[in-house]
Amino acid sequence: MKTPIKVALTGAAGQIGYALLPRIASGAMFGPDQPVILQLLEAPIEKAMKALEGVAMELDDCAFPLLKGMVLTDDPRVAFAGANWSLLVGAKPRGPGMERADLLQDNGKIFTAQGLVIDEVAAEDARVAVVGNPANTNCMIAASKAKRLPADRFTAMVRLDQNRAQTQLAKKAGVDLTEVSEIFIYGNHSPTMFPAFDNAKIGGKALREVISDRAWLETEFCDTVGKRGAAIIAARGASSAASAANALLDHVHDLMIPGKVHSIAVKSNGAYGFDPEVWAGMPVRTTAPGAYEVIEGYAMDDFAKAKIAVTNKELVEERAMVASLLG
Numbered sequence: 001m002k003t004p005i006k007v008a009l010t011g012a013a014g015q016i017g018y019a020l021l022p023r024i025a026s027g028a029m030f031g032p033d034q035p036v037i038l039q040l041l042e043a044p045i046e047k048a049m050k051a052l053e054g055v056a057m058e059l060d061d062c063a064f065p066l067l068k069g070m071v072l073t074d075d076p077r078v079a080f081a082g083a084n085w086s087l088l089v090g091a092k093p094r095g096p097g098m099e100r101a102d103l104l105q106d107n108g109k110i111f112t113a114q115g116l117v118i119d120e121v122a123a124e125d126a127r128v129a130v131v132g133n134p135a136n137t138n139c140m141i142a143a144s145k146a147k148r149l150p151a152d153r154f155t156a157m158v159r160l161d162q163n164r165a166q167t168q169l170a171k172k173a174g175v176d177l178t179e180v181s182e183i184f185i186y187g188n189h190s191p192t193m194f195p196a197f198d199n200a201k202i203g204g205k206a207l208r209e210v211i212s213d214r215a216w217l218e219t220e221f222c223d224t225v226g227k228r229g230a231a232i233i234a235a236r237g238a239s240s241a242a243s244a245a246n247a248l249l250d251h252v253h254d255l256m257i258p259g260k261v262h263s264i265a266v267k268s269n270g271a272y273g274f275d276p277e278v279w280a281g282m283p284v285r286t287t288a289p290g291a292y293e294v295i296e297g298y299a300m301d302d303f304a305k306a307k308i309a310v311t312n313k314e315l316v317e318e319r320a321m322v323a324s325l326l327g
């Protein structure tokens with residue numbers, strides 16, 4: 001039996017937490033032979049902690065063989081103690097008519113505090129994945145607090161956008177979605193994100209050989225992917241949860257398997273013209289469990305360069321908005 005991985009999850013009694021936890025505990029994130037200990041953090045509010053107890057009761061009632069322990073707490077020092085993975089989901093979601101950046105003032109400070117504590121008490125091999133919005137900038141805030149853990153341990157989720165893009169391309173091409181590959185998300189998890197369709201492949205062929213409708217790609221496709229979160233809020237009255245939990249499973253799962261290529265938001269190294277101080281969605285290749293390299297060299301035409309410039313500008317502006325929380 002392998003040693004259990006310690007997984008800290010914030011916002012564990014929230015919508016995403018509810019959809020995510022049974023899947024982590026069943027082995028969907030770390031594999032069918034990897035036991036886990038769940039360290040569940042909620043806000044220090046009676047109602048939230050009570051709800052967390054209910055979630056833990058349900059996890060007990062699932063009798064998952066891989067679930068080797070649960071810690072329920074409102075103390076970040078307890079939740080992140082020795083954590084190998086810290087999944088930072090707990091934050092306010094946006095409502096109708098809001099942009100994710102509108103959450104910065106409320107949510108930014110959560111990531112300041114959590115970044116500090118993770119750096120102090122998490123495991124030597126700690127990895128952090130940020131979901132709470134605005135995810136890229138919150139990730140940057142948390143990473144800026146770390147003195148021990150290097151910046152590349154802090155990633156933010158754009159996998160939901162990649163999954164959305166994959167499905168939209170498959171529908172347009174009339175193929176099974178497993179035929180779509182190399183569709184990567186650049187930039188911010190916001191409507192400015194760029195799903196770089198020109199580098200995608202369908203059934204191993206260049207996308208443009210299969211989808212010739214360039215106008216659709218440049219407008220409807222980019223808009224549908226970029227505004228999907230708002231469309232779900234409008235339809236459901238609440239932000240995406242099942243698909244967000246699923247994307248986080250994909251994000252972490254693919255970061256644990258060498259050779260996987262996927263989109264994550266990482267500290268920019270200047271590739272594709274991103275400012276080196278922001279966290280931007282990029283194509284990466286997993287090189288070892290929890291480690292990755294940015295895949296450079298995908299060609300970008302003028303349209304793609306202009307889209308990347310817009311999303312980069314937004315990230316730089318978000319960084320300026322939270323300057324007082326950094327470092």
Ligand code: NAD
Pocket residue numbers: 010011012013014015016017041042043048089090091092093094110130131132133135157158160161189239240241244
């Ligand atoms: P939710 O309101 O259902 O749950 C959030 C939970 O976090 C609540 O239970 C709350 O008590 C808890 N919480 C708040 N502050 C906390 C703190 N300091 N420490 C620990 N827990 C805390 O929201 P949700 O639907 O689960 O969404 C969570 C976040 O994820 C939101 O910011 C949402 O916008 C974001 N999100 C991101 C993506 C993405 O693709 N990056 C996708 C979907 C949702």
Ligand code: LMR
Pocket residue numbers: 093094100133160228229230232239240244
């Ligand atoms: C999403 O993309 O569904 C999430 O970021 C939630 C939101 O606010 O759109």
